[in-house]
Amino acid sequence: MNFFAKAALAATLFALFDPHAAMAAASDYIFEPVTSEVRNGPGSEIAVKLIHKPSGKPVEGAIIIRTRLDMSPDSMEAMTTTLEPMTETTPGIYKFKADFTMAGGWALKLQAKVQGEPETVQGIVVFTAKQ
């Protein structure tokens, strides 16, 4: 085996047996509602916290790259509405202003980039909009 073949083999073995590489995954993270009952109507504030499950710690500085807010919990997946991200004022808490158009169950679907995690973190948080 030449040097390059050995180096490639070593890199493969390292990737296979590196315990951190094996354990770190997007599934280590979970989005949870801060309060699941929210006010129905335009400009309603909703908030989610992002938790690193193995440590139980909030994850700050995540970049929310994609959101969708729809009524899939009430079998109205096609019914979507707009939402606007707000500044992260409490570390690990991500707030949005949502324009709810109907009382009931709404699912906030999120995709986020977390520092040190190559995979995209995904989550679904269900809120109930009440009159």
Ligand SMILES: [Cu+2]
């Ligand atoms: Cu609806």
